[in-house]
Amino acid sequence: MELLYFGDKGWGDELFFATLMTIAVSITAMIIGFIFAALFTPLKLSNNKFLNSIGNAYTTVIRGVPELLVIYLFFFGGSGAIMFVASIFGYNDYIEINAFLTGSFSIGIISGAYSTEVFRGALQSIDKGQFEAAKVLGFNKYIYFVKIILPQMLRLAIPNLSNVWQITLKDTSLISVTGLVEIMRQSYIAAGSTRDPLFFYSFAAVLYLILTFLSMQLLNKLETKYSKGY
């Protein structure tokens, strides 16, 4: 247990901050994923064949290719791409992107593909009459979406979104390969310097279990709140 002391002696405080980092990356990735889902869900539902195939390509490619490969693409390719864009504007120095941003962005793209599928499914299972009724009553587009479609979509989407959250939370362990100090990376460092990998990796497993357990409790509450009858 000495290994978990806070302060210089143990790894308690390091692991605590690493856990916060994991939570921060997961939430950021989830939000980035929602932005992607907001962009691609309309494409997937579009009647235009070209737009439709763009939406399908996104979800198919991201869900069919290993997460690790996507992370390597952004880790090795991210700063190159940004430097290329910057060079167009006449900035030629080396730009290094923050590991947190690369990590959240790559996990966000992955989580976005799953969220897109969830939102598409939820939108498609809303009764058609609801759309028609809203149109007939002459609501403007904003109220139509925010007050009528969104609440119905959310109650259908929340149970599946909590699965997406679990996947995203577990996927953040993969960005330890880019050097961002989250739970996995911190355990790797601690295991290396104390030569006690069994303890630290098991402890990392416990931390992830606590995170998944707590977030499940929270999401279940949200689910009951939103699944109340009309």
Added chain:
Amino acid sequence: MDIELMINSFPKLLNATLITLKLLSVSLILGLFIGLGFAILRMNNNKLINKFAYGYSYIFRGTPLLVQIFIIYFGLGQIEYLRTTILWVVLKEPYWCAIIAFSLNTGAYTSEILRSAFQTIKPGYLEAGRSLGIPSKIIFTKIQIPIAIKQSLPAYGNEIILMLKGTSLASTVTLMDLTGVAKYIISTTFKPVEVFIVAGGIYLFMTFIIHNVIKFLEKKYGFQT
């Protein structure tokens, strides 16, 4: 776009695909047995056995696969006692460590898929079997298992694809699978996009095949309940 690199790296990546496929098939077969075993335990009436099986699937589904591989590959080697037993022959090889981790992981998911498949079997089928005087063992092997397989095919297809993506983690324990080789080529050439297109294409092709095989099986064995 460096087309030449893409063409040159294709045979190397294809070669590495063999390791990916080997990892996938061996862990799926082992995982199926583990999953079936735990699904049966989950349906046991004994609370302790039930809890044990639930705990197993909860732990393996609640933690990242990467942690599981690291515990098995880096962690277990630390136990001095294990080094003296015959298990060490297996545990010192990263290949077998990866397979153990993958099998246990997919076993946990498979046990959940099979359990829900078993539980959705209509009681009428079992009653019909019993009233015909069929022994319960034969009811299990000839009625419950075939129905459960049909019920669980779509979910199991997803699990195979998840596992295919999971095998990419073998590259973190020094194995040169498709992702491992792709990463090696990327880090030596600094051409991530080209390599991603080729390696990603191979993965997508495999997902496509698995998806269609499962669809075909679903159609072939599909039946109205």
